[in-house]
Ligand SMILES: *[C@@H]1O[C@H](CO)[C@@H](O)[C@H](O)[C@H]1NC(C)=O
């Protein structure tokens with residue numbers, strides 16, 4: 132679809148019609164149940180349970196969950212942009228709203244053909260991030276679908292790749308460190324151009340002759356406590372906690388409060404073999420290590 136960049140609004144409006152034509156005819160039921168496109172409707176296509184989202188020189192694209200959640204597990208299977216994906220970023224994340232928001236991020240930083248993608252994770256608490264970790268993967272994420280998920284409960288936030296934990300952010304409130312547990316979050320994904328920083332520190336720019344850049348999605352899963360807009364925030368917090376609520380949630384079971392032995396070993400293996408950056412050990416950025424780093428024994 133031709134749409135000149137300066138006429139962005141015109142593009143969005145025109146896009147609405149095209150998108151309904153595409154999404155309406157062959158739509159992924161699970162996607163439609165849980166999510167909706169929220170940026171560049173015309174950059175989506177779906178086929179059965181498969182959804183494709185594209186980045187081209189006109190626009191990126193994104194979708195968001197229809198509901199907000201507190202605690203539980205969210206996951207999506209993604210097949211990342213193939214070939215030359217330098218300059219592109221595909222993100223999958225949870226976030227609350229407002230200036231003191233919390234956020235749990237997976238960001239997939241594209242690369243030139245044959246060079247490894249990087250996965251950057253970050254955790255924002257009360258509006259403050261700066262907790263980046265970066266890893267490469269033990270597989271080529273452009274060849275097949277792999278699952279990326281986030282487990283969130285009162286004790287820990289766990290980032291998982293194909294069910295292998297790659298990061299744990301523990302609740303250290305007993306050490307006076309704030310933990311994200313009082314704001315409900317939406318679930319989001321997007322693809323956009325970030326060639327000012329994403330690939331090899333911004334040295335490699337997006338090669339638009341390889342556009343459109345397409346990320347494919349399937350396996351949309353949200354098993355979490357839903358927070359309806361109609362319910363007051365404070366009541367949602369109560370409803371979503373096993374202690375205060377009438378329900379007993381699986382993610383509050385004692386076995387979910389920390390990694391089991393097998394998972395601890397998996398995390399050690401990931402950190403030893405695949406981690407290439409950890410804010411906790413970046414002395415030039417943080418001459419004094421961030422306080423949670425002294426306590427995160429992983
Ligand atoms: C975007 O890409 C298309 C296809 O390669 C090209 O024809 C068009 O001129 C480009 N537009 C801009 C604004 O760069």
Ligand SMILES: *[C@@H]1O[C@H](CO)[C@@H](O)[C@H](O)[C@H]1NC(C)=O
Nearest residue numbers: 240242246247249329330331
């Ligand atoms: C891209 O590949 C280069 C060379 O292997 C590597 O140093 C870099 O970490 C990779 N990822 C990104 C996002 O630059």
